Amino acid sequence: MHSAAKLLHQMGPRHVLVKGGDLPGSCDAVDVFFDGERIHDLSLPHVKTRNTHGTGCTLASCIAAELAKGSPMLPAVQVAKRFVENALDYSKEISIGKGPQGPFDHFLMLNRKVHNFRKKTVLDPSDLFLYAVTDSGMNRKWGRSIEDAVKAAIEGGATIIQLREKDAETRNFLEAAKSCMEVCHSWGVPLLINDRIDIALACDADGVHVGQSDMPVRTARALLGPEKIIGVSCKTPEQAQQAYMDGADYIGSGGIYPTNTKENNLTIGLEGLKAVCLSSKLPVVAIGGIGISNAHAVMELGLPNLKGVAVVSALFDQECISTEVKKLYEVLSRASSEVK
Ligand SMILES: Cc1ncc(COP(=O)(O)OP(=O)(O)O)c(N)n1
Numbered sequence: 001m002h003s004a005a006k007l008l009h010q011m012g013p014r015h016v017l018v019k020g021g022d023l024p025g026s027c028d029a030v031d032v033f034f035d036g037e038r039i040h041d042l043s044l045p046h047v048k049t050r051n052t053h054g055t056g057c058t059l060a061s062c063i064a065a066e067l068a069k070g071s072p073m074l075p076a077v078q079v080a081k082r083f084v085e086n087a088l089d090y091s092k093e094i095s096i097g098k099g100p101q102g103p104f105d106h107f108l109m110l111n112r113k114v115h116n117f118r119k120k121t122v123l124d125p126s127d128l129f130l131y132a133v134t135d136s137g138m139n140r141k142w143g144r145s146i147e148d149a150v151k152a153a154i155e156g157g158a159t160i161i162q163l164r165e166k167d168a169e170t171r172n173f174l175e176a177a178k179s180c181m182e183v184c185h186s187w188g189v190p191l192l193i194n195d196r197i198d199i200a201l202a203c204d205a206d207g208v209h210v211g212q213s214d215m216p217v218r219t220a221r222a223l224l225g226p227e228k229i230i231g232v233s234c235k236t237p238e239q240a241q242q243a244y245m246d247g248a249d250y251i252g253s254g255g256i257y258p259t260n261t262k263e264n265n266l267t268i269g270l271e272g273l274k275a276v277c278l279s280s281k282l283p284v285v286a287i288g289g290i291g292i293s294n295a296h297a298v299m300e301l302g303l304p305n306l307k308g309v310a311v312v313s314a315l316f317d318q319e320c321i322s323t324e325v326k327k328l329y330e331v332l333s334r335a336s337s338e339v340k
Pocket residue numbers: 131133162164194195209210211212214231232233251252253262285287310
């Protein structure tokens with residue numbers, strides 16, 4: 001496939017894409033993209049289905065649509081490939097027509113209701129402005145209950161809360177989550193649960209936040225239904241594009257700066273954050289090492305879908321949570337009024 005791409009390139013086109021989706025014996029669909037300088041192997045899992053009629057024209061149309069939106073060639077091809085992979089996956093069980101090949105559903109983005117694919121989101125993106133994420137270790141260190149920490153964060157001006165209780169026992173966590181739901185709802189602040197779909201269901205939380213190695217967004221959506229908020233961690237444009245396809249409501253992107261709160265966490269910096277924001281239509285909240293000293297630099301990026309910052313230690317590893325939240329709120333308000 002590599003030499004075919006190079007030979008085709010010699011015939012004149014600026015870019016060549018060689019399709020390898022149906023290579024026998026491969027469990028991945030590998031396409032080869034050549035721009036005259038570099039070969040890119042674009043690989044996604046092969047979707048096993050007879051419904052493949054129309055994939056080639058849909059891929060080409062999708063590339064054209066991405067280019068028309070202003071995308072460079074390689075990202076346009078990547079988005080299109082991912083779209084086709086998702087459409088194949090969504091329509092793999094459909095049984096229509098006769099013969100060895102059935103049509104796949106290239107209109108899946110329009111048939112959202114049928115596929116429960118992308119609902120009208122219940123998330124107000126402005127809720128991501130000051131996103132407070134709890135930490136059981138920090139609460140223990142300062143002798144606080146989760147409920148008290150959450151109350152203090154809301155009193156200071158937090159606009160959304162996530163319970164990130166990594167070492168809590170299930171029964172205790174559920175009881176605390178139920179109390180926090182009461183606090184949050186009395187203030188009209190959404191409450192999300194980190195990782196634990198079971199806890200979110202049991203306390204009827206507003207939604208969940210999942211990471212790349214947690215429950216997949218699509219499965220979480222199937223379990224939680226269309227009315228709940230689902231956030232997903234993304235470090236790369238590819239993950240961000242997938243998040244949209246999978247029906248996430250927002251992206252948490254980071255670590256922006258080094259942090260001691262999460263071990264072995266890759267720092268992506270402001271450049272990484274920018275790449276994620278630019279590659280997605282979803283609202284994004286930045287996370288990792290953010291506090292009053294650097295929140296301004298993050299919001300100053302002025303990216304339209306960058307809606308706020310998510311913070312753990314700069315709020316919860318402090319003597320007075322509500323004071324720290326207030327200070328951060330002021331920094332964020334100043335930064336966002338400057339970029340408007
Ligand atoms: C808003 C927000 N963004 C990112 C994360 C990180 O989630 P994850 O990748 O699942 O890592 P853990 O939080 O589970 O350590 C988050 N929690 N919140």
